[in-house]
Amino acid sequence: xxxxxxxxxxxxxxxxxxxxxxxxxxxxxxxxxxxxxxxxxxxxxxxxxxxxxxxxxxxxxxxxxxxxxxxxxxxxxxxxxxxxxx
Numbered sequence: 001x002x003x004x005x006x007x008x009x010x011x012x013x014x015x016x017x018x019x020x021x022x023x024x025x026x027x028x029x030x031x032x033x034x035x036x037x038x039x040x041x042x043x044x045x046x047x048x049x050x051x052x053x054x055x056x057x058x059x060x061x062x063x064x065x066x067x068x069x070x071x072x073x074x075x076x077x078x079x080x081x082x083x084x085x086x
Contacts, residue, residue, distance in 0.1 A: 002052075002069065006083035010053045015071055017043045024072040025050055035062055038069070054084050061086070 002011045013025060025039040036057050038050040052069070054062050064086045070079045 001080055002082045006085045007054075008085055010051050011082060011084075012049050012051050013038065013069060013071070014047060014049045015073075016047050017045055017073065020044050021074055023048075024070075026070050026072075027052055028068045028070065029062075030066050030068075035067065054086075 002013045004011060015023065015025070017023065020042060022041060023039050023043040024037070026037050027035040029035050034057070036052060036055065038052055039048075056062050062084060064084055066081055066083055068079055068081050070077050
C-alpha cells in the first residue's frame with residue numbers, strides 16, 4: 001500500500017522485485033482513465049520506490065478524489081486505492 005494514504009502533496013509506493021524484470025505502475029482515476037505512469041521498464045532485484053506528486057501525465061494537478069494504482073510484473077497485476085486530498 002502507498003504511504004501516506006490519504007495524502008496531500010505526494011505519496012510513495014514501494015515494491016520488491018525478486019529478479020530483473022519489467023515493472024509497470026500506472027495511476028487511474030475513478031472512471032478508469034489513466035492519469036499518470038510512475039514506472040514502465042526494467043527493474044533490478046531489490047526494493048524500489050516511486051513517488052506520485054498528484055500530477056497527471058501532462059503535468060496538471062489532479063483533483064482531490066479516489067485514485068487507483070496498478071503494479072504489473074510479468075503479466076500479474078495488483079491494484080490498490082489511494083485518496084488524494086487537496
